[in-house]
Amino acid sequence: MTFRFDSPATARRLFDDLRQLDDGTLDVSSVLAEAPTLSGYKLVLGWSHALCGTVHGHPRLQDGNKVVTSQLFFLDEQLGLARTMNRWYRLGGSGHRGH
Structure with missing residues (x-):
């Protein structure tokens, strides 16, 4: 079985x-x-650390969507500022750490 988490280009x-940085x-x-801006964000832990919040200005997601x-x-x-596997996010107001 072959498994690839993400594309090599994304990792590069x-x-x-x-x-x-x-x-x-x-x-x-x-x-x-x-x-894109991620407002009302918080740190979450699932299979890895991520952020959840409301996104604005994302190239593929509608403004106002709650995302992880x-x-x-x-x-x-x-x-x-935050960097996820796929992109940078500008952190908006009302963010806080949590899980």
């Missing part, structure tokens, strides 16, 4: 973003300007 984008070359202001993101890899509430 994630690792490239995290590398840029780590070495200080990530243009955080551009990421924040282009990322893909696996969470980076969260900085002071920057208002």
Whole structure:
């Protein structure tokens, strides 16, 4: 049996973003300007850590939908930024940690 969690291209984008974040070359202001907003978010634990909240500006989801993101890899509430397996999110108001 063969199992692949996600595409290699998705993983490369994630690792490239995290590398840029780590070495200080990530243009955080551009990421924040282009990322969908996740408001009323909270940290959740299922098979992995993720965020749930209300999404706005997502390229495939309707504004106002309650969502659970893909696996969470980076969260900085002071920057208002999170990186999941699939994309960056701008963190909106009323977020809080929980599970």
